Amino acid sequence: xxxxxxxxTTQDQVVQAIGNPPKKAEVNGKEIWTYNYTKIAGLPLMxxxxxxxxxxxxxxxxxxxxxxxxxxxxxxxxxxxxxxxL
Numbered sequence: 001x002x003x004x005x006x007x008x009t010t011q012d013q014v015v016q017a018i019g020n021p022p023k024k025a026e027v028n029g030k031e032i033w034t035y036n037y038t039k040i041a042g043l044p045l046m047x048x049x050x051x052x053x054x055x056x057x058x059x060x061x062x063x064x065x066x067x068x069x070x071x072x073x074x075x076x077x078x079x080x081x082x083x084x085x086l
Contacts, residue, residue: 004066011061031057
């Protein structure tokens with residue numbers, strides 16, 4: 001996330017670095033891009049990791065904020081994995 005700088009990084013640069021955002025929303029006049037990441041543990045009793053990279057943009061396309069959220073263990077955006085307890 002350190003490579004993305006407020007007021008300097010463009011939307012095209014983010015797309016080139018990590019791809020098109022799978023989720024976009026508009027909240028309080030800001031465009032919010034969310035990239036979810038889920039790591040499924042390959043070993044029994046090891047927890048899964050679910051986190052999001054979030055980018056907040058002004059209406060002019062200026063990067064206002066970029067941060068990670070979540071990092072919680074044992075959760076997934078996939079309802080089938082959650083139902084299976086994975």
